[in-house]
Every structure is written in structure tokens, then in C-alpha cells.
Amino acid sequence: MLHTVNKSSFERNSLQTCLNTIDDSSVILFIEDGVINAANNTKSSMIADLATQGRVFALQGDVEARGISSKLADNIKLVDYAGFVDLVVKHGTAVSWV
């Protein structure tokens, strides 16, 4: 499954709820304000293990818009819109944690 998260975990608990229910083969894509979760900050430990496994993605346009391109946590994979589509195709069912 593909899980998209579009809120900052400093504001909402949607990333935590997503992490509580995610299975071993699923991946997370951060979009919109969700890309704040991809920055290296005091919440980064939430996703560190998943990122090490190559299962955490962030939408490049949203990262650049927020000026955090040079401040990403380790092992975050950036994708463009075409990459977003590829993730949807590859992982089937998508959960949008709005």
C-alpha cells in the first residue's frame, strides 16, 4: 500500500496514526505540508527506520517550496509528480491521511 501524509506532525497526529497502522511492505509519501516530516528535526526519529529501508518518499516540488531541500533527514527519497504516479501504480491501494 501507499500512504500519503499531507500534514506536519507538529500540527496534527496523522503521521503517527499512519505509522501505527502501516504494514511491512507499505511505503509513505509526504506531500504538501507533510514534507515538513521529511526535514531533519526533533520528530525525525519517527520515520528513521522506515527511511533506512528506503520506504519514505517526499514530493520534490513541495520540498523546494518550503525551502527545506538542504535540510532533509537521512535516506528520504525525492520524487516528482511522475514518480508519484509510479508509486500509485506500483503499490496499488493508496491511503490518503488527510
Place this chain on the structure above:
Amino acid sequence: MATKKFMYLNRRSSFGTVYAIESLEVVLIAAAFEQDVSLAFMDDGVYQIVEGQNSDGIGMKNFSKTFHALGDYDINKLYVSKESLEERGLTESDLMPLVYEDEDDDWAEKPSIKIVTNDELTAIMSEQDVCLSF
């Protein structure tokens, strides 16, 4: 017209919601009425003034450049929460170098941004006539 002290509390990042750009609009209106305007950036609001924002990839206007104009409207009190920066792994050097020209000091260019603790912000807020949260 009587002058009041207005403080705008900016708590959300730039593009995910409409709060940030709406706040900036209202700030400029208050400045047009020559009010005493202060801005505070706290929580994810600190991302509004991060240097190097490029919104070309999401098709939205990069209004962060507008913050550079605030000095010309005599808006030069921008308070940024120290705790909010630290929580997000940010420092003052990650922020835009926003400045104003001090007419009382031979138009010397001075920084508009001041990093403050929550306690300092409490004191500043208590001096205001109006606090608006976005």
C-alpha cells in the same frame, strides 16, 4: 486616527493552508492604516520566513518575497520563537535576512528579525492592544 498596537501570530507554514498569505494581506492593510504592527512566527509558522523557498514546482505564488517589503512599510518587529526553531532543527541563519532602514539612525540598515523565547514573547504579547492568530 488613533494608533493601536497590533500583533499577528503566524503559526502555520506557507502553502498547505491559506492562513499564511491571508495574514500577510491583513498585515499590509494594518500598515496602510499606519498602525503599530508586530509579527510573531511560532510553531510551523517559522517556515514562512525560511530562506530559499521555490514554489515553481507546485504552481503557487512564492509570496515569501513580500516579507522583504515589510521594512518599507515600517514593519520591523518580527519576533521568531526560539523554541519553535530549535524543535525544527532550524537556526536564525536558515531564515531570510529581513532588514529595515532606521530613519532615526541615518537610515542605517538593521535586522527586523529578533529571536525570542516563549517568556519574552509572553511579555511582548501583553503589551499589545490586539493579537490576531493565523
